[in-house]
Amino acid sequence: SGMSKDLMPGPYPRTAEERAAAAKKYNMRVEDYEPYPDDGFGYGDYPKLPDKSFHERDPWYQWDQPDMRHNWGEPMHWDFDMYIRNRVDTSPTPVPWHTMRKHFLVFLSTMLIMFGLGEIYPSYRPVGPKQYPFNDLYLEKGGDPNKEPPVVTHYEI
């Protein structure tokens, strides 16, 4: 809508002039402009911006769009809709990532091993078979009411 073909993204830039033209098109410096590697994946000449989410951007600067922390005309990341403030957050964590991962894996493996051992070697209080009253429920199980039921004793003296 109102934008010409050379203002839209195009194929991967081959020569240095194409790179300079693409950097100018995307409002970036020529040294900052770095397209995605030409692997045939469909990126074209779209710039590869650092993978930082919008949580890390300065909250006190006067952005043109304050909720997105994004200025008009600034080149957007390919995964822009992933890095908004409702979703993925790449801001630095208070605890180092490797420490977090180590603690989590230790806890998870401990719990899984203990549950597995509990399944293989169960331990519970001793139990016996269930005892039913009225001569082992003779009438309820369909026994003949005219006949004498067999006497069932569950105890020994």
Next chain:
Amino acid sequence: YRPNRYVSLPAELDPETYDSSPEKRRAEAERLAIRARLKRQYQLQLNNPNPPAVIEDPALLRWAYARTQNVYPTFRPTPKTSFLGALFAIGPILFWIAVFKTDRDRKEKLIQEGKYKRPFSVF
């Protein structure tokens, strides 16, 4: 605190935030110039007495175009893309064929031997 793939380093540990050399300062100044030019364009359109109905953002249009219409012209079948395509498109079909076939064969064998207990159904 070691750098990793998922989370960025804090500003105190990242060497790019300090040790500013003249080249870095010049780069920052150039970026600031570009940003100021874009802000000026935006503010002119915003504070216009006859503002346009919608102030189009060319960056947004380029982003949408690149993700939707620019993928097919720039796509190229390479060994990596064709392998990934086969894995994600044909792989699940073959996997579920194998799963259902083995399940049905097992059930059929149990029925033939007479060991299969028909599940109770209300309908």
